[in-house]
Amino acid sequence: MPTKPALADENSKEGLEAFTRYWFELFNYGYATNDWKAFDQVTDPACGTCRNVLTAVNDHYKSGGWIVGGEAEVRSFTTDFVPNIEGSISSFVEVDQAAAMTISQDGTMEGQTKARQESIDVVIALWEDGRWVMLDFGPPEGT
Structure with missing residues (x-):
């Protein structure tokens, strides 16, 4: 874990970057173990x-199979750290993801x-109740 x-x-900007990198570590952990409890909490x-x-x-995993590989690694992180009208902050991350195999x-x-x-x-996070929460991630709109 x-x-x-x-x-x-x-x-802070540095806190958001640390959170984003941690969030991707939780993603990798869930992918490898199918244990998403910590991921779901944030x-x-x-x-x-x-x-x-x-x-x-x-x-x-429910079918009895498992997954090998697929680890995501954050290569770079940039943000202007300016909240939008709803208070969330968008950041750009350069992510590499390893090949993955599904095994039966x-x-x-x-x-x-x-x-x-x-x-x-793009990752979109919100500072809420004294902690970061990831709202969404994916390719920028229009790509």
């Missing part, structure tokens, strides 16, 4: 991209995804 850095609890339930990924991973219950490979390198995603 990833350890949350103290800086991730700070309402992610808004309305995050559509998150729910799509969690549903697919959970369904695969009997140990055979069912599928494989290619590695994704140098993709730029």
Whole structure:
């Protein structure tokens, strides 16, 4: 289980970056273990991209299979740290994601995804009740 850095609890540009990097570590942990409890605690339930990924991973594990690989790594993080009208802050992250293999219950490979390198995603987070909450992530609009 990833350890949350103290800086991730700070309402600052540096705190948001630490939180974002921690959030991706929780994503990797959930992907590898299908344990999403800590991820869910810091992610808004309305995050559509998150729910799509969690549903697919959970369904695969429920069938008795597992996933190998797929780790996401934050290469860079930038934000102007200016809240929008709702108070959330958008940031840009450059994320690499390793190839992943889905393995069936009997140990055979069912599928494989290619590695994704140098993709730029937008993450949207909100400082609420003294902590960061990830609202959504994904490709910038129009891409």
